[in-house]
Amino acid sequence: MNDLACGVKSCAYNDCNCCKREGIKVEGTMAESSSSTCCASFCECGSPRVTSACECEPKRVTNIICDAVKCRYNDDKNCTAKHVDVTGSHAMISSETECATFVGR
Template identity: 40%
Template sequence: MTILDCSVTGCMYNEANCCHKGNIKVEGEDAKESEDTCCGSFAERGDRCAKNVTGDAPKNIEVACCAANCVFNKEEKCSADHIGIAGGNACNCRETECASFCCG
């Protein structure tokens, strides 16, 4: 399990820079840089979409990872103690990225 910080305020799972989904998937199988990755679990909040937040954000979150070149990818799970998902007010998952990606 990983501590996750998320700056993607345009995602319906984000509340106060915390992910309330409980698990996410980082995509970018052939990524060489963080810009080549994205949060595959992103869901746009939109103007008419309510937040999908209940209770407190989990302290640790399971992160499935398809970024085969990342040093933290261990059998398609993120082994980093702490990661960040970046993307500000993204409107789709391709506007997000795993800021903790490290090409090995």
Template identity: 35%
Template structure:
């Protein structure tokens, strides 16, 4: 399990810079840099009304990842001790990224 911080406050799953999902999928099959990756589990929080009222921030998550040329990828799973998902103000999946990507 990976410790995850997430700055995407506009995501419905975000609470207190953490993700409330138990697992996410990071995408970016041919990524060469962080900006080529994204959090495929992002969903825009449009209304703000239902924001995580009954959810608990998870500090450790299962991170599935398509970015096979990242140093931390092991058979589609992230093995980094901790990662940061970035994208303050994101309105779409492509405006998020895994800031911890390191090219193999």
């Protein structure tokens, strides 16, 4: 489990820098820096699946599955970083988000 702080305020799962999801998926198979990663779990505000998501309490502890295998925190597609920051405050689509905690090996 990871302590996740998410600054993607345009995501339907975001509440006060917390993510309401049980877990998120980060993409970036070929990523060598943060800018090539993104949160694949981003959900645009107003989409149909938002309603049930918003009934959950926001929380900081989240399970992160990650395809960014060139990150030093990546262990067999599980993120081992204690604290993770996802950024992209004006994101309209998932590719405009990124994992700011990415560190190359």
